[in-house]
Amino acid sequence: MAYSVEPLSGDNAHQWETFNHHSREGTLFHSLRWKKILEDIFGFNLRYYLIQNEQKIIGICPFVERIRGYFRGLEDIPHSNFNDVILDDSFNISDINDLLSLFSQKCSYLRFNVSNADILERITYSNFSGEETGNMVLDLKQTPPDTIQQTLSKNTLKRIRRFEKEGFRIQEITRRSDIGQFYQYYAKNMAHIRGKILPLSFFEMLWDFFAPNELRIVILTKEDVCAGGTLALVDPARKIVHHEYLALNRNLPHYTPTYYLDWDLIDWAWANGYEMVSLGRQKLDPDNPRFRDKAKFGAEHIPIHSRLVIFSKKVSPLYRLKRTLSRSS
Structure with missing residues (x-):
């Protein structure tokens, strides 16, 4: 097989978009609109590559360049729930080392995700498994809202219905200038859980690139009280x-707006003909309350198969030492 790797450029951008659009693994997060947002808002040094086999595009690889000391690496793109390397069905997984050899000329190490775990078992380069995480995905074809409702406990249903009984309503944000109300409670919630607060400009750019047909932002309100809200990216072509992003008013301690907001999004997706709802990344940890809440609404954990491949002989012992020290601490 004559594999080659071609950097994304203005000349082949249409090939990237076409491959992403037609691939069953393609997502909005692989689109060049998403790439533009990551570059403009966060200033990431992104490196996108098309994989060719005898001039046919068989894969796309979105990476961010990282410099670690004297070493240059390529890693999976951040702030993206789906950031796999995508390969079509014609790729022979036994050729993975031939493909990786092309990247060995460009970097000291490569960190990437794939949907097919069997690919990783064929790697002969020095490699290490990545963080055990995944996406919590609800298949509405198998588990429609009526089925979910029957499995929810009486206490959970009571907490959901409480909002409507007390006069709270879902309000969809239809103007860019109103994003600030959602952002106010998003930022406060992230500060509360000590998470990374993304800038308002990021959410405004999401609006510019995806509204109105591929973006849904809602807040749960009663008069001048906001209980929280959600931001969802909507993919009509793939029906997902x-x-x-979640916004929460932490000053309402006796309410559980996350239940109502999750239920609202699921119900909305079903009513509008969508087949899948991704509730975000989560480690496989049944003891984690957020994991349990997502599973409660029918979401299944779809693992992300991650691997760090090291090409440089100097990097490998350094990384092994780092892992040893991290585990001992």
Whole structure:
């Protein structure tokens, strides 16, 4: 097989978009609109590559360049729930080392995700498994809202219905200038859980690139009281809704707005003909309350198969030492 790797450029951008659009693994997060947002808002040094086999595009690889001391690496793109290397069905997984050899000329190490775990078992380069995480995905074809409702406990249903009984309503944000109300409670919630607060400009750019047909932002309100809200990316072509960002009013301690907001998004997706709802990334940890809440609404954990491949002989012992020290601490 004559594999080659071609950097993304203005001349082949249409090939990237076409491959992403037609691939069953393609997502909005692989689109060049998403790439533009990551570059403009965060200033990431992104390196996107098309994989060719005898001039036919058989894969796309979105990476961010990282410099670690004297070593240059390529890693999976951040702030993206789906950031796999995508390969079509014609790729022979036994050729993975031939493909990796092309990247060995470009970097000291490569960190990437794939959907097919069997690919990783064929790697002969020095490699290490990555963080055990995954996406919590609800298949509405198998588990429609009526089925979910029957499995929810009486206490959970009571907490959901409480909002409507007390006069709370879902309000969809239809103007860019109103994003600030959602962002106010998003930022406060992230500060509360000590998470990374993304800038308002990021959410405004999401609006510019995806509204109105591929973006849904809602807040749960009663008069001048906001209980919280959600931002979801909507993919009509693939019939999937991505729950991306949560806003919460932490001054309402006796309410559980996350239940109502998750249920609202699921119900909306079903009513509008969507087949899948991704509730975001999560480690496989049944003891984690957020994991349990997502599983409660029918979401299944779809693992992300991650691997760090080291090409440089100097990097490998350094990384092994780092892992040893990290485990001992």
